[in-house]
Amino acid sequence: MRENSELKLMLNGYGLTTARILYHFPDHPHLLQTYVWQDYDLAPKFPALFRFIEFWKTRLEGPLHSVTYTHKRLIAPNEWRKVDGELLLH
Template sequence: MEQSETELMLKGYGLTTANFFYHMPDHAHVLNTFIWQDYDIAPDHPRLFKFIEFWQEEIEGPLHSVSFTHRKMIRPGEWRQVVGEFRLN
């Protein structure tokens, strides 16, 4: 069963954005770029490294470099459980 984004964020996952620079298979002197995003856990980044392994095994364009950023969307001070809600007309 796949977890929702909110469940992942509450478990400590943050949004990881990676920018891949790779050589075009037919034109080795040309660099192209690919953007990848997923929820991942820092500092190990298992999903990012799994995708990099997939790229190296399955995609013909050899990687030149990868840069990435990671940001937790929910921090401990920003989350609180709401017990009730009142609506005023």
């Protein structure tokens, strides 16, 4: 069931966003830890990523140091075309 919803998201312009989050350990603020977050999101506003960052700031311990991200649309408009027929060769 999840695969179908992921395809719908991709067809509606969503792409896979991956964020690398560096944060300070709550008990040892001089140490940094890495957390990787990944979800489908809409560029350039990235509402899901910003919701997660707000969740982190309000609900989790460990202040953020930095967030770097990458975004890739998995289905581009030029990858879909109408096909009227199919020719099979043996």
